[in-house]
Amino acid sequence: MELTQLSKLMRVVIADDEPLARERIRSLLESERDCEIVAECGDGSEALAALRQGSADLVFLDVEMPKLDGFGVLEALGGGAQRAFVFVTADDQYALRAFDEGAVDFLLKPFQEERFQKALDRARAYLGRNIDATAEAGVPSNGSPTYSAPLIVRTKGKLIFLRMRDIDYVRSAGNYVHIYAGGERYSVYASMGSVEERLDPALFIRIHRSAIVNVARIKEAVPWFNGEHALVLQDGTELNIGRSYRDRFEQLMAS
């Protein structure tokens, strides 16, 4: 059905006055199945018009462009819609200002493919967070319904259907993974990775080798020892944030 396809695509606008720069981004995006290029613009005012007209989720924005520069576009838009901006420029003097203006990333030309992937991942994380915030209210941010099928666990000869939004957190212990939902604990013989890939990435974040949490259940982050942090959930559960998961967690909170 068209609805589900629409909801998964990130609508992308590319704004750069150099055709070759646009082509580079376009070709990199071609292999991304969740991206759809909705506009390519050769100057700032075109970009502004495109952004005002249509709904875009992600914008690759050059800084130095004729008519209106990248910062000018941002200023003229004046906030409002939730979009991820990635600044793309050959001049690193703009980096600080870009982040100041709320960019999710800053790509310095020429950039490698891996670096571009990282920018895309940041944009995904940023947009995922927004989708989550509005999903709680039952209104998807991009105007289309998103749907993840329930997680099904086998227990006592039955198949139990757990809705994503009902799952509080997940912990692993040895060869088992415990799924906590609505005060119940469901234990399955599985790896953490296999459980993680079944969870809706818009709702859950991995915070430890042995813990995944529903972002909507987090009550507070409190300092732990050695500069570490722990999360306190609404039901009082405390979960440690693993060192290697720290960055992802901080990214979630930035913006």
Add this chain to the structure above:
Amino acid sequence: MKFSSANNNGKALSDSVNGREAGSIKLLRLRNARVPRLVIKAGTRRIFLQPEKIEWIEAERDYMRLHIGRESHLVRETMQQMEKLLDPQRFIRVHRSTIVNLEFVREMQPLYSGDYKVILRDGTELSSSRAYRAQLRPLLRQAL
């Protein structure tokens, strides 16, 4: 015309229409609305529904009964047409005469025959039949 509905756990059925006037249904993307709506035309009334609010659907002769909370709406539609209108990720045909919204499924119990008993969150019990297991298979394969 009066239809009785099995397995509805004594829900107060407030038919939107009686059988004679059972409406046609169509999926409408309302201007300015964020989500598509199903619109049931029932005589001079039009009833707007969010498709994902439908819990399950059962066939009753030439009609479809849409169950939504304590209400149900009767529409003159075929299973095939109904399936086309609904999100296939969310709505699964489990039986010749039953479509169910996965959001409202609490559990499934395998039966010796290879069929499943499907229990909804409100306790309603439905049954799946092997003939429609193909639709369930991708889902069940993901079970942990």
